[in-house]
Amino acid sequence: MNEPEVIMKTHRFLKTHTLSNEPVIDLYTDAHSTLLNHPSLKPFQRFTLDMGDFIAHPDLVGRLGDGESLFAIEAKGESDLIKGLAQAELYKYGFHYAFFAASSRALGNSIVDIARRKNIGVISVGKETKLVFSPEAQMPLRNVF
16 A cells, blocks of 8 residues: 555545544645645645754644644555654644554554654554554644644
8 A cells, every 4th residue: 555545545534533532624635746636635735844954744634623633644655654653753843633644554563652652643544444543632832833
C-alpha cells in the first residue's frame, strides 16, 4: 500500500469515526500534487507549520466536534515509517493532537510503542482502518500555532 492509498483510507475512516470521542467536523487534505487528482479527498488546503529553519505540511488536518481541537496526520505507506513518525511529532508544536497513519503491513509493535511514548496517535490502515492509539490533547506552542 502506498502513501496516497493510506491517505484516502484514513480520510474515509475519519468521515465515519470519532477521534478522542469527538466527531471530525472539518477535514482538509494537503494540496500536494500527488493528491490533487483524487477528488474524494476534497477540500484541499495546504497548512504550513513554520519551524523557523524548515517548514512542515501535514497530509490531513481537521477540527473536532468540540469546535476548538485541531489535529494533524502524517501518513506513510510501507516505507519511511521512522521519518513519518518524526514528522508527526513535529505537528505537536502546532496542533492539539498529532497522528501517524501507516499501512498495517508495515506498522510494527516498536513503531506503535514509540508513538505511544511520544503521545502520537496511531492509525493502522489495511483491509480495515482502525485507531490503534489515541493521544492525550496538548496545548500547542502559540508562536508556531
